[in-house]
Amino acid sequence: MNLLRGLVSTLQIALGAYALGIVIGFAGALGKINGSTPTRWLLEIYTTLIRAVPELVLILLLYYAGTGALNSLLDMMGYRPIDISGLVAGIAVLGIVQGAYATEVIRGAMLAVPRGQLEAASAFGMSRWQVLRRVTIPAMLPFALPGMSNLWLIVTKDTALLAVVGFSELALSTKQAAGATRAWFMFFLAAATLYLVVTLVSNLVFRLLEKRARRGQPEFS
């Protein structure tokens, strides 16, 4: 039962972090393509640093630094320090990590959209927003989906790292349950199966999504 509760919080964090990652990735990709030179530099530093440092170290750094910085900020503005829930902190930390990878995936997909289509859209008098919404996003989806499905699989597995900062998602609740019952092998095997099921189901969903995003395109052989 504890395992299932752990699974639910794992999925909550994964979904939240994934959503946050997509938002950051979108903004980051737009900034890298259209932004000014300093914006591009900052984004380049962000994606390079995040991708070069182990997730475990990043999670600890962002977790402690993030909660500490937020509380001292609140202190300066005269508010009382708040207790940040593990769920919110976990989502924020993993979301920032995901955002760096998502930036690269989405940037690559946006660049893969033929320029002529975008020029045609603006020739029709569409504003930049309309071009983005009506042409860029639908046209880049088939290119972005394989990378994005990889990122989803990575984030579901990265939630296990939050066990190290003491958030009881699936991995930590398994460890606690296993420690209490001494049936280490059984419990970890069960947890691994749960993760595997999540992966297999997600694979199926993403295959369907990709099929839908590719509708009307010639089949690859």
Next chain:
Amino acid sequence: MQWHWVPEYLPKFIDGIIVTLQLLSISVVIGMALAIPIGLVQVTGPRWLAGLARAFCTVIRGTPLLIQLWLLYYGLGSLFPMVPGIRETFMWPILRDAFPYAILAFSLSVAGYEGEVMRGAFKGVPKGELEAARAFGMGRFTLLRRIWLPRAFQNVLPTLAGELVLTLKSTPLAATITIFDVYGVSSIVRQETYRVYEPLLLVAGIYIALTAVIVVCFRKLENRVPRPV
């Protein structure tokens, strides 16, 4: 920010870097050695072997490395003491140490991810070249050694640096099973000096430096290997 503890802990950090590099190099060598047959049987092997290899890759890639590591160390490690008489055998000191479990877990992980990569690499070798080799009268093994394997490696070389960096970034997980790699050393510093950010920042810097070294080395290596035309 206070950095006065750095000189005192420097030797420990250097030991930690050595442990990290050991974990990385040993598991990459074993993992790649396993990945080649795993990739190969998925392309040419009998159906049951191909299915087995694919299932292995799916399981490894579908579960978190942390869970695999804990399953091996805590799970498997807790089963061994139940075997009667095992404490007297020469195997016992090995089975009790955490390092072999970490090597096993990381090697299997590398084998799972790289097995999938090698499958694509073997598949990517043009059929004509293999047929030409066969027409020259090469046996299956000679063909693999002289043509198929080198050509497959040429295909994966550009991705190999990235995969190596990914493995490097997963080695700090070993600290959760009591191994003092460079990240593990930072948690010792944290406990003894109560400094939270500085050791983590130092470790982050060390990983960035190691990543840069790997990337530069592989770029040099890539330039030396003749590019497929």
